[in-house]
Amino acid sequence: xxxxxxxxxDLILQEGANSTxxxxxxxxxxxxxxxxxxPWGQLINLFYIPSGTKQNGRLSATxxxxxxxxxxxxxxxxxxxxxxxFCAVDESNMLTFGGGTRLMVKP
Amino acid sequence: GAVVSQHPSRVICKSGTSxxxxxxxxxxxxxxxxxxxxxxxxxxxxxxxxxxxSKATYEQGxxxxxFLINHASLTLSTLTVTSAHPEDSxxxxxxxxxxxxxxxxxxxxLTVL
Numbered sequence: 001x002x003x004x005x006x007x008x009x010d011l012i013l014q015e016g017a018n019s020t021x022x023x024x025x026x027x028x029x030x031x032x033x034x035x036x037x038x039p040w041g042q043l044i045n046l047f048y049i050p051s052g053t054k055q056n057g058r059l060s061a062t063x064x065x066x067x068x069x070x071x072x073x074x075x076x077x078x079x080x081x082x083x084x085x086f087c088a089v090d091e092s093n094m095l096t097f098g099g100g101t102r103l104m105v106k107p
Numbered sequence: 108g109a110v111v112s113q114h115p116s117r118v119i120c121k122s123g124t125s126x127x128x129x130x131x132x133x134x135x136x137x138x139x140x141x142x143x144x145x146x147x148x149x150x151x152x153x154x155x156x157x158x159x160x161s162k163a164t165y166e167q168g169x170x171x172x173x174f175l176i177n178h179a180s181l182t183l184s185t186l187t188v189t190s191a192h193p194e195d196s197x198x199x200x201x202x203x204x205x206x207x208x209x210x211x212x213x214x215x216x217l218t219v220l
Contacts, residue, residue, distance in 0.1 A: 093208075100150050
């Protein structure tokens, strides 16, 4: 099956800092999604982004499908951004998740 | 739209007992249901896929006789962990699918003593 790798695995930021999270995948995909898992475990969809760039407030994402990677940018981070960020790829009508990036934003 | 509920949100049970987890899509019909398991500080791992009215397809390494999945209607699926053991302690997440989109339940945290 498809392999999905995320980096870095852990990230600590000072409030206000910017960061870039990366997701590499091993094969062509139908779609790619970024999720934020909050401290209570709920997955919140951030972006559907099979290709191109999208922005939503302080977050933006870029997927370069031909090179099999996606980036999630977080600008002016806030403590509420803490949690785990997952990318997930849709290869055969189901989502396969990467290992996640655990983000802690300190005040 | 696309509200998904899971019940219970948290359960503690003794080793050897069975636990049933319910997943409901409250405002849409889900033809396909995915069940994931997440161990502490790890990613979501797919356990099984089920389509309404048919038997579930289990991923390699997941015992179908231990994790019973019922998808009897388009709005309800259940996962029963039979004869639970401490190693089954995990966070279980259902994910109903509508057309091309997967939605996620809030999860059920199972602790087996």
